[in-house]
Amino acid sequence: MFLLVEDDLDLAAAIVDYFELENIQCDHASNGVAGLNLIKSNQYDAIILDLNLPKMNGLQVCEQLRGFGIDVPVLMLTAQDTLDDKLMGFSKGADDYLIKPFAMEELIVRTQVLAKRRSGQVSRLTVFDVVLEINQKQAFRNNQQLKLSPTALKILEILMRASPNPVSREKIMQGIWGNEQPDSNSLKVHIFNLRKQVDGVNSNKLIHTISGLGFAIKESYNV
Numbered sequence: 001m002f003l004l005v006e007d008d009l010d011l012a013a014a015i016v017d018y019f020e021l022e023n024i025q026c027d028h029a030s031n032g033v034a035g036l037n038l039i040k041s042n043q044y045d046a047i048i049l050d051l052n053l054p055k056m057n058g059l060q061v062c063e064q065l066r067g068f069g070i071d072v073p074v075l076m077l078t079a080q081d082t083l084d085d086k087l088m089g090f091s092k093g094a095d096d097y098l099i100k101p102f103a104m105e106e107l108i109v110r111t112q113v114l115a116k117r118r119s120g121q122v123s124r125l126t127v128f129d130v131v132l133e134i135n136q137k138q139a140f141r142n143n144q145q146l147k148l149s150p151t152a153l154k155i156l157e158i159l160m161r162a163s164p165n166p167v168s169r170e171k172i173m174q175g176i177w178g179n180e181q182p183d184s185n186s187l188k189v190h191i192f193n194l195r196k197q198v199d200g201v202n203s204n205k206l207i208h209t210i211s212g213l214g215f216a217i218k219e220s221y222n223v
Helices: 009-021 032-041 058-067 083-092 104-115 150-162 169-177 184-198
Strands: 002-005 026-029 046-050 074-078 096-099 124-127 130-133 138-141 207-210 214-217
Touching (some): 002 032, 009 026, 026 032, 032 058, 046 058, 074 083, 096 104, 150 184, 169 184
């Protein structure tokens, strides 16, 4: 499911109708504040975000959603085809640009490509009361910094990006060590230490071993 944030109602209606013809569900918001509220309350595969919006412009929306740790890919729509505009958008967390006017076919293709991956632009991830500051390579729970090795931080990032879904042992090991993988006990040790730091004496355990699937980080898990 996609979200379109566009104040040109005629263009928005045309895009939503075109997406429906392609069997793609697309929500619509006509201003930045409404768009950000939808983003915070729904899960989208990609966001199509106009640059010039009332109440809150596209750059502000993008910067805020990245600040919340939302890593949904963002395609920015703009009528301004300048390098400075693009660099500003990328610095605020946009993943791609499309210049108006555009062909609907190109919009579909670019959005579908973005929807296949999560954005690498997010600098903060949050799951319940665990916060990971990616650029600073620091993690916190209940505002207390966790003492994690670089490998444990990377495992935490992988689990938080996928949360609440589980991640297989194989995918974690590939993400950490690539093709030069150590024996399986190494992952067990890192998971043990990560769980010790994240969960510790907390009654609400967040890191769960899910039989046959791998590991997940989430507020609760019902077996």
